[in-house]
Amino acid sequence: MNDRSETRYAWNGDVALAYQVVGDGPIDIVYLQGMVSNIDLNWESPHLARFLKGLAGFGRLIVMDRRGWGCSDRFSPTDVPPFETLTDDLLSVMDAAGSERAAIFASFECTAMVMMFAATHPERVSSLMLCDPLPVWIRTDETPWLADEEEWEQELKRIHDLWGTLGFTEGAAAWEARWDPVERDWYTRMQRATMTPGSMVAEYRAYMGTDIRDILGSIYVPTLVLGLASGEENTSPENGRFLSSRIPSARVVEMEQAEESHWLHWYGRAGAILTEVGSFLVERREEEASFDRVLATVLFTDVVGSTEKAAQLGDARWKALLERQNAAVRAMLARYRGTEIKTMGDGFLSTFDGPARAVKCARAVCEAVRPLGLEVRAGCHTGEIELLGADVGGIAVHIGARVGALAGPSEVWVSSTVKDLTAGSGLVFEDAGEHELKGVPDRWHLYRVVSAA
Numbered sequence: 001m002n003d004r005s006e007t008r009y010a011w012n013g014d015v016a017l018a019y020q021v022v023g024d025g026p027i028d029i030v031y032l033q034g035m036v037s038n039i040d041l042n043w044e045s046p047h048l049a050r051f052l053k054g055l056a057g058f059g060r061l062i063v064m065d066r067r068g069w070g071c072s073d074r075f076s077p078t079d080v081p082p083f084e085t086l087t088d089d090l091l092s093v094m095d096a097a098g099s100e101r102a103a104i105f106a107s108f109e110c111t112a113m114v115m116m117f118a119a120t121h122p123e124r125v126s127s128l129m130l131c132d133p134l135p136v137w138i139r140t141d142e143t144p145w146l147a148d149e150e151e152w153e154q155e156l157k158r159i160h161d162l163w164g165t166l167g168f169t170e171g172a173a174a175w176e177a178r179w180d181p182v183e184r185d186w187y188t189r190m191q192r193a194t195m196t197p198g199s200m201v202a203e204y205r206a207y208m209g210t211d212i213r214d215i216l217g218s219i220y221v222p223t224l225v226l227g228l229a230s231g232e233e234n235t236s237p238e239n240g241r242f243l244s245s246r247i248p249s250a251r252v253v254e255m256e257q258a259e260e261s262h263w264l265h266w267y268g269r270a271g272a273i274l275t276e277v278g279s280f281l282v283e284r285r286e287e288e289a290s291f292d293r294v295l296a297t298v299l300f301t302d303v304v305g306s307t308e309k310a311a312q313l314g315d316a317r318w319k320a321l322l323e324r325q326n327a328a329v330r331a332m333l334a335r336y337r338g339t340e341i342k343t344m345g346d347g348f349l350s351t352f353d354g355p356a357r358a359v360k361c362a363r364a365v366c367e368a369v370r371p372l373g374l375e376v377r378a379g380c381h382t383g384e385i386e387l388l389g390a391d392v393g394g395i396a397v398h399i400g401a402r403v404g405a406l407a408g409p410s411e412v413w414v415s416s417t418v419k420d421l422t423a424g425s426g427l428v429f430e431d432a433g434e435h436e437l438k439g440v441p442d443r444w445h446l447y448r449v450v451s452a453a
Contacts, residue, residue, distance in 0.1 A: 007039060007071055010096030012089050018071035019064040019093045023056035027126065027281065028099040030062045030090070031055060034108025034132070035264060038070035038193040039063050045186050051266040054274040055105065058281050062102065064093045066110065068203065069194050077202035080424040083210070084354025087117040094124065103281060107131040107265055109204075112212050115247075116421070119218040119295030119384075120353045127284045128223040129277055131265045132235060135242055136211045137204075143242060147233045152208055156201050163197035164188060179262065211420035216246035218295040218384035223250035224280045226265070226273055228257055235263055297358040297382040297418065298397050299338065300404035301329065301365055302347030304375045321372060322346055328368040336361035341392055349401075351392060355382045355418045356425035359449055362412040370410070379404025381415040395440065402437035403446060412449040419447050427451075 005020040020039050031052070033042070042063065043049045055061050065072040067081055067089050075081065090113075094102060103126050106114040111133035118125040139146040147155070162168040166188055169179065179187070195203070225247075227240030237254050244252035255272045257263055265273055303309070303325065310318040329348050333340055336357045338350040352358035362378035369376050381403055383396025399415060407413040419429050429447035437444050 008096070010089075010093045012067075012085075012092040015067060015073045015089070017064060017067060017073070017089050017093050019062055019097060021097055022052065022061040022063065023059070025057075025059035027059035028062060028094075028097075028102035029055055029059045029281075030064065030094065030099070030102045030104045032064060032066060032090075032104070032106040032110040032114060034106065034110045036187070036190045036194040037065050038190060039065050040071055041186070041190050041193050045183060045190075045266070047183070047270065048266040051270045051274070054270070055277070058278055059103070060099075062093065062097050062099060064090075066090075066113075068199060074195070075199060077198040080199075080203050080206040082354070082356045082422055082425040083113050083116050084356055084421075084425075086113045087120060087354070090114070090117055091121065091124070100124070101126050103127045103129065103284075105129040105131065105277070106133075109134065109207060112207070112210060115212055115219055116215060116295070118221050118223075119215050122221055122294060125221045127280070128219070128221055129226065129280065130223065130240075130243065131226040131273065132228070132263075133225060133239055133243055134207075134234060135213055135216065135239060135246075137208045137234075140211075142213065143238070145233060145236045145238045149208070151233070152204075156204060159204070160197055160201050163200055164192035206423040209420075209423040213246070214417040214420070215295050215382065215384075216243065217248065218293070219247045220249055220293065222280075222284045223247050224276065225250055225252040226276060227252060227254050228263060228269075229254040230257070231263065292387050293384055293394070294387065295382065296351040296353060296385045296392075296396070297355040297380055298385065298392070298400035299350045299352065299358045299362055299378060299380050300347065300401050301350075301362065301376050301378045302344070302404065303369075304377050304409045306346045309374070321374070324372055325369050325374055325376075328372070329365050332361050332364045332368055336364065341390070349392075349397070351385065355380065355414075356422045356427060358382075359412060359414060359418065359422065359425075359427055363449060366410045366412065375409035377404060377407035377409060378412045379407055379414070380412065380418050382417045382421055399437060399440055399444070402440060403444075406432075406435060406446065407448075414447050414449060416445040416447065 005022050009016045068075045104114050111130045139148045225240040225244050227237050240252040244250040253276050255269050338352050341349045358380045366376050381400040385392045385396050386394040403413050428451040430450045432446040432448045434443045434445050
């Protein structure tokens with residue numbers, strides 16, 4: 001087995017995504033590293049190189065820099081990509097590497113994206129390994145151990161002022177004490193080689209507005225959650241415990257941090273993590289997941305005042321107009337990669353693998369039918385759907401229909417789940433208050449889409 005491989009590029013549109021393939025074996029393992037990542041500089045740390053070689057001993061290891069990081073194309077601080085773009089990137093890298101299905105190891109901020117990927121594309125994921133995961137970044141009633149917004153602002157200021165300098169580690173005694181000078185110098189260079197401070201602050205700010213708690217129950221692939229046995233806020237063991245209580249097939253393993261090492265997973269815990277990963281992969285190798293339930297965004301559209309319009313035009317003219325409306329909707333579905341499930345009179349039920357694409361498609365439909373003298377209302381919700389041949393079912397479908405029914409002419413309404421998953425998409429929402437949805441338990445916080453970049 002070679003210690004490393006040449007850096008290659010996969011393409012998602014006009015964006016280049018850097019990856020390496022190391023070793024071979026019975027399974028594919030995709031590795032997404034949080035905090036810092038540069039697939040060329042990874043190997044200059046003996047600690048991280050040893051960890052990567054350990055993973056490659058279990059199968060064919062695909063190491064990638066996600067968009068904006070390391071050797072992949074960067075983005076400006078004003079252009080942070082939404083999660084669905086990052087999941088598309090992961091598909092592009094797997095396709096380029098010839099991987100039909102892989103176990104995915106991700107750490108820290110990369111974990112939210114791969115959880116969404118596993119829920120949306122379970123057929124491409126054999127298992128998940130989530131190291132130091134974050135289900136949400138800002139303190140909530142369910143996650144009182146996390147940092148609040150003010151504490152995050154202090155951390156963002158530290159990143160803004162010190163990222164990529166020795167001062168970043170000098171400012172925290174725990175970091176300074178646990179690294180030898182050579183490793184500390186490597187980590188400082190690694191920060192600069194990962195991302196600029198402005199882009200890091202912008203990305204973290206987008207993640208502060210992201211919340212994936214509502215989709216955790218839609219992850220059915222076998223999941224191993226690896227966390228610290230002790231820690232505070234973003235490294236608290238409560239993060240892993242929370243995830244394991246929400247993901248149906250997850251189990252959590254908590255490890256002590258070696259006194260002399262840093263909390264990053266390729267240092268003191270590396271050996272214990274590799275042992276757990278090896279056992280987990282062996283246990284899961286023969287298991288096959290069922291893909292009859294997946295995470296998707298449902299979009300409902302229907303023509304406002306269709307009965308009155310049909311009576312005004314007469315059957316023949318209304319049928320002709322409806323055909324033009326249907327053609328316009330289908331053109332927008334093709335543009336935004338939506339799947340038409342069925343038509344219902346003058347309405348459409350469609351599904352998407354990304355919530356931002358669904359919302360942007362809904363807005364585009366509203367604009368496309370206006371020259372026809374029609375107005376459409378639309379509703380979007382992201383949740384678990386049941387695949388029923390060519391049809392879909394489940395509570396998420398009912399919620400999407402009820403949300404759409406509340407929208408006004410040329411309006412797009414969404415659930416809070418959609419809003420929480422579209423940070424970085426350029427979408428702007430207006431609070432539409434809490435509503436009871438007929439036939440759906442609880443009250444739902446809904447939002448009106450007011451603009452899109």
